[in-house]
Amino acid sequence: MIRVVLADDEASVRATVRAILETDPGVEVLAEAADGRAAVDLVLRHRPDVVLLDVRMPELDGLSAAAEIRRSASATAVVILTTFGEDDYISRALGDGASGFLLKAGDPRELLAAVRAVADGAAFLSPRVARRVITRLSGDRLSRSVVARKLTDQLTAREREVLALLAAGRSNAEIAKALSLVEGTVKTHVSSILNRLGVRNRVEAAILGYEAQLVDGDR
Template sequence: MIRVLLADDEALIRAGIRFVLETAGDIEIVAEADDGARAVELARTHLVDVALLDIRMPGVDGLAAAAEMRRVAPRTHVVMLTTFGEEDYVTRALRCGAAGFLLKDTPPDDLIRAVQVAAAGEPILSPRVTRQLIERHVNRDLSQVDEARRRVSALTDRERDVLSLLHEGSSNAEIAKELLISEGTAKAHVSRILSALGCTNRVQAAILAHDAGVLPPGSHS
């Protein structure tokens, strides 16, 4: 079962999301919170797989909660859930360590699938949206570029190939097909890359790849 935490200051919203997710059969709502501080505490104590966090909550908001969860509950995959679609929120959420971003009007089937995908450690934004966000809305400065290049330099050529495909939004299956390796090997490469780069999820690794200017597979000098 996928253990899920819901955090939203509106009880009616939480009830609706809970109703949708519990129809999936493999998702269990183990905790609910109406503010970010409580959400962080529950994520840590309930060993949550996925946390669905509203961005606008009283006290500690969802973005601050996501950043704190990264520190105290690193196994939890955070998905931001909001009625606000401004791109600044998306970028800030990803920088805080969120695995993805959904609007509250997301169709029920898509919401269920998003939780399942997030629990597997993959981003829930489509590859096209992921690339556009990274390339258009993540501001880089020289210090970010230098730090990203330093961290990426520790990777092998094959790991940089995999990182490049992560930057494209590729799934493990797509990475395996492109590099002619098994899906299990692709998953192992991704895990090692996240650990080596100090990233908590694939979207953060993709942002780092963009900052470092990682080349497509086979283009290393």
């Protein structure tokens, strides 16, 4: 069972997200919060597998809440709920260790896929969010893509296969199954990929995978 805490200052959004999550019998919403401070308190109390955080909330905004959760409850994966026009916030959240980024108005299937992925230790970026983050970070999509391709060209063929699946939100177990590898070998490949690309976590590696066009952005 994947245990989730949900935080958004709009009751209607919380109700919609809860309803989507509860269609999956393997997901349990433990508690809801209407502000960032309450979200942090709930995470510390319940120690859920995943916390879904709106960016703009009273008391403590979603990014500050995410940073505090990563410091105090590192086992809880953080997924940021965002809307178009909040690219600055998304870029900042990358440095705070968020594992997933979703659009509030996105496909409900992405929400369930994201929760499952981050609970299993993977990263998940909505394709539309990924494209906007890449554009925001680079300012020059073409040159950014060229740099990403040069970096990923340094990887072995197998590492590029692993990176493509990682960027698609696959967990280590799913990558192992897709490539007929043992999970320990996948972990070794992921560690090597992070080191060779010079990135800190799976989210940053996933973004490079998108930039290098190793994964179909429309999935």
